[in-house]
Amino acid sequence: MKQIDVAIIMGSQSDWPTMKHAADILEELQISYEARIISAHRTPERMYEFAKSAKGAGFKVIIAGAGGAAHLPGMTASLTTLPVFGVPVQSQALSGEDSLLSIVQMPGGIPVGTLAIGKAGATNAALLAAAVLALSDADIDQRLTAFRAARTDAVADFPVDA
Ligand code: RP5
Secondary structure, three states, X not given: OOXXXXXXXXXXXXXXXXXXXXXXXXXXXXXXXXXXXXXXXXOHHHHHHHHHHHOOOOOOEEEEEEEOOOOHHHHHHHOXXXXXXXXXXXXXXXXXXXXXXXXXXXXXXXXXXXXXXXXXXXXXXHHHHHHHHHOOOHHHHHHHHHHXXXXXXXXXXXXXXX
């Protein structure tokens, strides 16, 4: 069975438009991933099963997105030693500040690498996952380096009128 490097998990189907930005980056960098809906409060047993078996299944990094009282990244991190990157999804009630604080304020001992709210966070979670994988994969390192160089090349020296 082919090993999949990154698991993208999210609390709800409604998180997918945000988390798809992580998937898009991983596809661009030709990094294998699997995206799943896993809710800490609606499907806690699915979360437990996934997190306990993720390392054995060959995943190397977990990207976890959730909104509101966003327990998923922290609970997942408590059940595995794989690196977990948390993406605060923008909530309707509090614009994602609730998600951010829920994910970022982990007590010392169980780390969740927390990204920005929304699209930027999902994008950067994928780039961080790529950076982790690039440490032991020269092909990914090359593609990530080229990705970054393209962003640099895209910046003009001088502004122009729109
Ligand atoms: C969280 O509740 C999810 O991560 C989602 O961001 C939020 C709202 O979920 P839905 O009510 O849209 O399913 O568990």
